[in-house]
Amino acid sequence: MLASKAISRGDIAKLTAQIREKTIPRWTATVARRALAEVQGSKPVRYRQFVDGREGAPLDSVRVGGQIRFLFQRLGPVLEWIYEELVPRSPYGPERGEPHYRDVHWVFVDEKRTWPGAVTEIQVNEKVVFVNTRPYARRLEHGWSTQAPDGVYELVGLEATRRFPQALTEFGYLRPEEVPEEIPWRTRPYYAYPSLTVRARQ
Numbered sequence: 451m452l453a454s455k456a457i458s459r460g461d462i463a464k465l466t467a468q469i470r471e472k473t474i475p476r477w478t479a480t481v482a483r484r485a486l487a488e489v490q491g492s493k494p495v496r497y498r499q500f501v502d503g504r505e506g507a508p509l510d511s512v513r514v515g516g517q518i519r520f521l522f523q524r525l526g527p528v529l530e531w532i533y534e535e536l537v538p539r540s541p542y543g544p545e546r547g548e549p550h551y552r553d554v555h556w557v558f559v560d561e562k563r564t565w566p567g568a569v570t571e572i573q574v575n576e577k578v579v580f581v582n583t584r585p586y587a588r589r590l591e592h593g594w595s596t597q598a599p600d601g602v603y604e605l606v607g608l609e610a611t612r613r614f615p616q617a618l619t620e621f622g623y624l625r626p627e628e629v630p631e632e633i634p635w636r637t638r639p640y641y642a643y644p645s646l647t648v649r650a651r652q
Contacts, residue, residue: 475516479509482518497521525650528614529578532646533557533565535606536580541590541597551584561630581624581645588623588642603644610646618649 486497501507502516512518533555540552557564558579582603586594591601607621623642 474514475512476510478512478516478518482509482512482520486520525578525614525617525648528610528617528619528648529557531613532580532606532610532619532648535609536582536602539598539602539606541595541602549584551582551587551590554583556581556583556629556631558630563631576649578648579624579630579645580648581629581643583629583643585641587644591644601644603646607646610648616651618651620647621645622647 498521499506499509500517500519500521501509501512502518504511509518536555537552540550540555542550542552558581560576580603590598591604593599593601604621607619610617610619622645624645626641626643629643
């Protein structure tokens with residue numbers, strides 16, 4: 451029977467160093483991948499990845515005692531809320547053969563037209579723009595209609611800012627040439643359309 455070889459202090463130190471420098475970070479990365487898969491489920495969502503404070507660094511590069519963090523940008527509920535507030539607050543006039551104000555709250559994601567229900571997350575560098583392109587839309591922001599004496603877009607933007615701190619919501623006006631797509635009726639260069647720009651806070 452062969453006698454077992456005694457383990458030296460140097461061997462123990464090497465084994466300990468290997469576990470600390472390679473095995474533990476690998477375990478940490480594996481746990482992070484599993485947690486990410488559970489959050490995403492069957493439909494992957496976009497996110498920002500931070501490893502020891504370094505954005506985009508590989509998971510396996512985590513240090514012993516380090517931290518892996520995923521930042522998800524779930525702004526779909528914010529966008530849906532904004533749209534669902536704009537429509538009922540919109541004045542509604544008599545039918546005159548043209549689209550009503552409440553029917554032309556356009557939504558653009560990085561200059562591509564879409565609708566709120568189609569947007570569940572947006573990247574930090576993307577922006578969502580709500581804009582109404584009726585010629586009298588700006589006048590409505592200044593009390594032109596008794597149905598909306600305090601305006602529409604600016605009020606919705608202020609309330610969205612209070613309700614959703616994870617989103618940066620800004621009220622403003624767009625000139626006709628600033629609207630991402632050509633609108634289907636005549637415009638004049640002095641028109642200004644009320645808009646809300648929504649971005650994920652960094």
